[in-house]
Amino acid sequence: MANEKTPGVRPYRHPAGGWDALKAVAGALVDQETVIEGGKTLMRANQPEGFDCPGCAWPDPKHTSSFEFCENGAKAVAWEATSKRATPEVFARHTVSELLTWSDHAIEDLGRLTEPMAYDSADDRYKAITWDEAFARSGAALKALDDPNQAQFYASGRASNEAAFLYQLLGRRFGTNNFPDCSNMCHEPTSVGLPDSIGLGKGSVTLEDFDNADLILCFGHNPGTNHPRMMATLREASRRGATILAFNPLRERALEKFASPQDPVEMATLSSTPIASAYYQLTIGGDALLVQGMMKAVLALEARDGDVLDRAFIAEHTTGFEALVAHLEALDWPTIEAGCGLPRARIEEAAATYARAKSTILCYGMGLTQHRDSSQTVQQLVNLLLLKGNMGRPGAGICPLRGHSNVQGNRTVGIWEKPSEALSNSIRDVFGFEPPRAHGHTVIETIAAMEQGEAKVFVGLGGNFAVAAPDPVRTFAAMRKLDMAVHVATKPNRTHLLVGKAALLLPCLGRTELDVRAGVRQSVTVEDSMSMVHASRGLNPPASEHLLSEPAIVAGIATATFGEDPLIDWSGLSNDYDAIRDLIARVFPAAFEGYNEKVRVPGGFRLPVGPSDRVWKTATGKANFLVFDPKGGDPRRGDPDVLILTTLRSHDQYNTTIYGNNDRYRGVFGRRDVVFANPEDMARMGLSEGDLIDVGAAFDESGDRVARAFTVVARDIPPGCLAAYYPETNVVIALDDHDQRSGTPAYKSAPVRLRKHQADWLSMTSRS
Incomplete structure (x- = not known):
């Protein structure tokens, strides 16, 4: 549909993947000047003895192939394994004011940070300092606060379980639950909405479930770009005859057809595999009403033909069914059609496909979670699955598609501004101090606190906080009001340039790099989007001799803040990640008992997932049908x-x-x-x-x-x-x-x- 006369815009008719994907991988390695080393690194990505790709959180198959990376994963690895270096000499040539005029691509393309640096306001430049000085300044800024809640501890989803656990321990030992994190900006509706429905804020499926599903529903996600390794799974499902339905405002190429770079026949013949059997282009934000329309149609099929609903499952495992039925009966079709932008006939078509399917997996991404009513919309997806008992059996369940490779693991080990009583009690019992109980700040609340002068110190464990956040008019100005910003990072980004009174850049090891502490090679662990926890071991020499691991940096800040801490051996933990995992197992015994032994098994282990076993840790003890009436949407x-x-x-x-x-x-x-x-x-x-x-x-x-x-x-x-x-x-x-x-x-x-x-x-x- 694009006019080919528009510069840089022209039709693309090839399938997703294929030769163009391989060309892009080669181009990324060349661009980052790491063709040989980067190529070697990619062969260890997502392998049992290798490192976990710093890209998406799609799980690894039990039987890995010779290469387990996708195009965008290769770009992420090349971006980290680049030979380009953002040294103090590079920063000496450019003021912060000048760098702010550069594009986001150009700022990060400076390369890997190599030494700790501090912002010099007199010269408007970052300048090298020692690690001792960096930790001293960090600790002094925290100790100077009048109230622990004036500190904000932001976490990116790329931090390992070990780094995230130490980080939340640092914040709570300091006295705050201010843990804004990237989950607040992506899948928080999953974390908030799913527990009310099924008792857990995570997905219920495993990768093997996709081998048994005969229907896969894809809502609000673009796997070809955002989680490309999923394409192999969807391709296999399509080729064995499973039906895939796509629900998206835009038609995305990867949900239409895909050519696997690992399939010699498709590559040689320039052929491809169709993915979606049908495509439903609903209006933006129309997901809740669309799903309610599907449920209304399913109930009509039940009334007409019978034997559509799983009434035994509904009776034994759920509550709220009658209230949902009453709501759907009262919901008229014109409201549904207007709200989702699809005619009744197409909605009934999708519902009939669902009614015929024996086992259904429903996948969704941020196209569904980043709206004004997303938490309730997630619950409507669960309602649809519960009608036919598509939870807690092979080939069925709900599958939130997480972004960062360990965003789910960060939350599991305590990065959350609203800790449960159980977590707070467990920290108290294991470490011997009383952690704060009051809820802390989300990302939105953190920005408001900065604006009002109530947040004075910001510590960022990775990420690009200000650019990821909404409303740069307010967010950028808020960052500049800080007394101190401490950024742990592999590369420079725009957030690092939004300086207030003081700012530090603390360079850390990347996922691909060797992490040796006290003479011992360490491994970290991550959790994928299906609750599998496995080890990750870097293999590349560090980009600089001055780099420290994230656990070591967190421990260094803690030591500078607390001095000789009688309750926590920060230095010892930073040198022994097994010891960190032992503490995680003590704080979370139900999930991580035997952590060190289990994670040494190739492929790792799966955390307990109640809904997978039809165990519902809700207030009712059952899965809950939940009614949602958007009342006409946003006025x-x-x-x-x-x-x-x-x-x-x-x-x-x-x-x-x-x-x-x-x-x-x-x-x-x-x-x-x-x-x-x-x-x-x-x-x-x-x-x-x-x-x-x-x-x-x-x-x-x-x-x-x-x-x-x-x-x-x-x-x-x-x-x-x-x-x-x-x-x-x-x-x-x-x-x-x-x-x-x-x-x-x-x-x-x-x-x-x-x-x-x-x-x-x-x-x-x-x-x-």
Whole structure:
């Protein structure tokens, strides 16, 4: 549908994967100047004696092939194993003010950080300091606070279980539960919504379940870009005859057809495997009403034909069925159709497919979790599965698709701003101090605390906090109010440049690198999205002799803060990760008993997952059907001039890391400043393909929240919907626009207005 005259936009007709994926892997290795070493490194990715890919959290198969990495995993490895170095000499050549004018890609492309550095405000540069000085300044900043809650401990999902456990112990020993983390910005609706339904904030399936499912429902995710190793699983399911249904506003190439780079026949014949049997392009944010429509149709089939519902399962294992039925009976079809953008016939078609299936897995990603009602939407997915007993048996269950490779593990070992009483009691009993009980800050609350001057010290264990967060107008300004920011990182990024009174850059080892402490090679552990915990061992020489591991850096900050701690041997733990795992097992005995022995088994072990065994740790002791009535949705979106924008990651991107400016599968090359729009909407607004437009937050009266001079591109997307890249369009995501229960920002449903590009957006909106 794209006009080929628009620079950098042209149709892409090849399948996902295939030769283009291999070319991209080679290009990433060349770009990062690590062809030989990077190639060797990739052969150890996701192998039993190798390292866990720092990309997505898709699990490893029990029987690994000669290479277990995907295109974007290869880019992540090349990005980390690069030969480029961001040395103090590099920073001496560029002021922070200058670096802020660079693109996000260019900042990170400086390479690996090599030495600890501190920001010098007089010179506007980062300058090298010793580790002793770095730890002393970190500890002094924390000790100078009037209240422990003036500190914020942010964690990225790439930190290992061992680093994350020590990190949460540091924060709680200091006296705060302020643990904003990347989960707050992605799958928090899963962590909040699923426990009410099934008693656990995680998925219920294993990788082997995909071998037994005859139906796979894919909601709000793009596996070809965001978790490409899943494509092998979907391909195998399709080839053995399983039905796959895709529910997405945009048609994503990987859910249409895929050519496996590991299949010599497909590669030699340039053939591919179809993935989705049917594609349902619902309107942005219409998932809850669509699923309710499917349930309404399933109940109608039950009434007509019988033997559709699993009534024995419903009676034995669930509560709330009658209330759900009453709600669905009262819900009229015009409301459902208007809310999801699909006609009744298509919804009934999908419902009939579900009704016929024996075993169904339902997968979902951030296309479903980043809306204003995402926690309740997740619960509607569970309702659909419970109707046919698709939980706790082979080939059936719910599968949240996590992003970072250990984001789920971080939460498991204590990175959470709302600790349970059981966790707090266990920390008290094991370590002999009383941890804080009051709930701490989420990401959104952390930014508000910075704005108000209530947050004074920010410690970041990885990540690119300010760029990942919404509303850079407020977030960037809030970061600059800090007394101290301490960033643990492998590479520089934009957040490191948003300096307040003081800032430190503390360079750490990457996942691919050898971690030797006290003369012993250490391994760390991670948890994948299906609750499997396994070891990860780096093999590359460190990028610099000055790098320390994340556990060592956390322990160094703790020692500088607490001095000789009579309760916790921080230094000893930093040199012995087995000792850290023993402590994890003591704090979480039900999950990690025998941790060190189990993790030494190739492939690791699975944590207890109650719903997999039909054990429901809910208040009722059963799985709960939960009613949700959106009551017409967001009332601010009734203006016909308001469109709904969903933000996307490109194929050359992982979260905030931009590997390059191509989005191959969507036919965009060498640029990211595009907005995909419905052709009818474009005609109605007097826009043509290739026009320059401004995208402004619809309900912002300041005129500051505008993504300017983007190019509009016609695409097959439902009317009233737009799509554009993240983080470039984060400027229109308001901090106050988030899931009402979990606080996850509504990156996937921002109300905006489009206008032809003008210099003065504020005067333009005042005239509209």
